[in-house]
Amino acid sequence: MNRYRILGRIGDGAYGSVVLAIKLDSGEKVAIKKMKRKCHSWEEAMNLREVKSLKKLSHQNVVKLKEVIRENETLFFVFEHMKENLYQLVKERYERGEKSLPEPALKEIVIQILQGLAYMHKHGFFHRDLKPENVLCNGTEMVKLGDFGLAREIRSRPPFTDYVSTRWYRAPEVLLHSTNYNSAIDMWAVGCMIPELYTFRPLFPGSSEIDQLFKVCALLGTPTESQWPDGYQLASKMHFKFPQFNNSSLNQLLIQASPEAVKLVNLLLQWNPARRPSAQQALK
Structure with missing residues (x-):
């Protein structure tokens, strides 16, 4: 030293x-x-x-x-050394009275996050703790994934620990205590972060795991058993009943977002992890 x-x-x-x-x-x-x-x-x-x-x-x-x-x-x-993290970058803009990141800057950030993830996933790792605090940046033009305390080799065998990632960005399969999740949990986290860059507010600020699932249901609508059979199995093991909600549209929440951005967020926030695009697919 x-x-x-x-x-x-x-x-x-x-x-x-x-x-x-x-x-x-x-x-x-x-x-x-x-x-x-x-x-x-x-x-x-x-x-x-x-x-x-x-x-x-x-x-x-x-x-x-x-x-x-x-x-x-x-x-x-x-x-x-990186100047700040994404949470700090958003907070500074918000404190300056800005309402949202301009879409070109936002797109630049998201592309770099996806490129970092595509590389990690290709090399057999997933991050497991993706959130704005763990995305490091020098302004919007240079963005890097950081803090790999929880990163895990995809090749390492389940069962994985069920306590990962800050609750707000945690995928539903993790909230339901699945032990054989995969890199799709990182894609869910990206789906949570993109709206936050538009609105400067967390998408699902749950106060507990159950409240977290509740908030996800309230926005995305309750999943059907045919949409996500594994989820229903996990829920019954925990004696959890999905609250009944209709889908409330992300379009209304992301008024300032382009149709492509809304479409991407909808794809990333699929209840069923098998239906979420990979980082490589999301880049397309």
Whole structure:
């Protein structure tokens, strides 16, 4: 760590704190994540989920892990520094009195998120914790996926932990405690984030898992059993009954969005994960 000078604190995550630092020999700014859990060996460090995923991924829309430092059993991850996250970018605009992101800038952001996801999914990973706070940006023209504490290799076997991703962006199959979900959960999260970029409000701000499902039903309408048989099976295991709602149109919510954008959001927010487009398909 003596090759870096700490400039200040950026934030705290569930797994550790992040500081802004400067590399002394090059003057380059970096973000250094200090992990909370102690790490007793290099082997243990190299097996951490975040290290494994980021060491394998190299793409212009995925944040770069520059190095891993282990000092006195504490692990530090050195990342390229990005100015802010998508949540902060939206919040700044909102506080300036803007009502929405202009569609060209919004499209640029979404394309870059999808490119990062298409690359990750192709290489056998899904993110599992996609939300505006984990999309890092330097303005709208440079966007990268970050914070891979929860990233998981698609090849690793279910059952997966059922507690992932901030509730508001969580796919219905995860809310219903499915343990064999796949990369379609990332696509649902994108479907939740796009409307937020238009309205500056979260689409489904549920206060609990049940409230979350309730809010999704209220907007998308209740799924039928033929639409999503697996969902009904999961729900009955949990003794959950889908509340009855008709579909209320996304068009009314996304008045300022182009028909193509509304169509994409409708496709991404399919109850049945098998019906959601892949990141590659969504880019088309």
